[in-house]
Amino acid sequence: MAQSWKDHHNLFLVATGLLAWLVPGGGHFLLNERRRAAVIFVVVVLTFLVGLYVGSIGIIDPVGAKPWYAAQIMNSPMVYFLGRVSATGKYPVYGRPNEIGQIYTSTAGLLNLLCIVNAVYLAHLRKTEKTDD
């Protein structure tokens, strides 16, 4: 029985983490933290879109800028598809727009990573608090 609970608990944690990665704020939404989810969604998506607007989709470069791409993909799996589009080389971007765009999109990704970890931690805390009661 305990093993079964633990299995479900781990599954729930994985689902929370995955949802938080799929949609920024999704993990908190699953935990009924609607306001927190809305704030996270708006700010992370806005930061990412500003970065994309400044530097164009060319800043998502899975070939020439792998460390930046690793941070960018934490926004959402959608970034993978944008990366495939920009990998065609049709959207070259250089100089300051490239720097600012990469910094914005990567920071948005790292902020979302923080939110993913926070959502999983909250889910874990709630489950353990329930079993303590």
Next chain:
Amino acid sequence: MAAFSGILLASFTTPMHIDTNPVSMLWLLPLVASIAVVYKATKVYKIVAFPFLRESAVLFWSILVFVVVVALFLYGLGWVVTDLLPNVLSGSAF
């Protein structure tokens, strides 16, 4: 509607023009605001509009002051290494 969608998509496929000058440093401000708001959203017990905004503003200014202090320190260090030290060394026995 199609024209609007076209313009919207096109704006994400062409980079903006940003000069390499000190004014471009102002792009730091919205990013710091994002960091402050998301960090506070993960830290506060409950999100209530006014206290949340106040805490985010405090963090925003804290980060900004820290960035300015570090920038001044690095500027001073750069001045010592590139201007002051060469002058001192050229006037010495070396």
